[in-house]
Amino acid sequence: MEISELKAELEKLHQASFGWALSCCRHNHSDAEEVLQMVYLKILQGKAVYRGESKLQTWLFAVIRKTAITERRKQVLRSLRTLGSTDENSSSKPEIELEWSELQRRFQQALAKLPKRQRETLHLVFYQDLSVAEAAEVMNISIGSARRHYERGKKRLRESLDREGVDYGIQWRRKENSGVVL
């Protein structure tokens, strides 16, 4: 695929890619931006090559996930090296969290409590509207494992939201009937 063609396709997937990058970076906006830019750089440099063996979206998401993991590792190593000195990025996280609505904040908290794999599977299925098989491909795991993560994640998220007292049913109904005038 030519780079101009690929660029057009990537532009179409940009919104979804950023959402996935955010999920991979624990909703840290600046980290997600950096990761996505790095992914584009990898594509431009030819370090990440799309060979058409799978859907472009699953390939791109797999690259984003891998890059995010690598960046996370680097961050951890950096923080270990500069242990004791002041953390410059520590102020960015609460700032972003303050912008969430109360419901979303609780939902985010419930999501954050889930194990990484379960969180990723739920995001890919519910947010990105991928099938479990496609989610498995992105995460480089078997379909059986992805299905297990999906079921367990769903159960735990439901329990966690119930415990938090999030009446997400009402929210959902409100969303469904948003156009209806009572």
Next chain:
Amino acid sequence: MEFSGDEKKIQALFSELSLENQTRTPRFEKLWQGAEANVPARAPLAMRFVLVTIVVIVVMSFVAARSWFSSSQTEHTAHIPPQIIPTTSAPRVQQPEQLLSATAKNVARPRRVMRRPTERTAIRQAEMLSNWQSPTNILLNSPAVSVLSSLPQLNQSARDLEQFLPKNNEVIKESKQ
């Protein structure tokens, strides 16, 4: 993927999250251009070709030099004459023809073989090894060795054989005892 029951509710929460994320998403062009700016400028094709050629030439010359060096070393080792180290000091039994030829050679070439100190020590050690006897070797000798070595032959006369038979007096003494 079709959802039902609680799944729809979870999806509603995720779609709300998606809407919120959309407002924060940076522009594609901004990230793409930022990535393009970070791409290191590639060397021109001709320059790269020259670099590759130089590397190939250097590697090939190194390999050639190495193979030449190793072959010259093997030739040098092949010219070393084989050396025979005698292992025993005992004189060898030689055939008369061999003796003759040996003396003839010695006459023809009265060259003295100069041995290196390491060879000399090797010869000395070999001699010592060949002359070595076990400290318990004496236990293998017995007084009956002479009797065993002087056994009569089958074609000896009966009188000669008599000397090996016990005498009458000795037989009587033994019976009395």
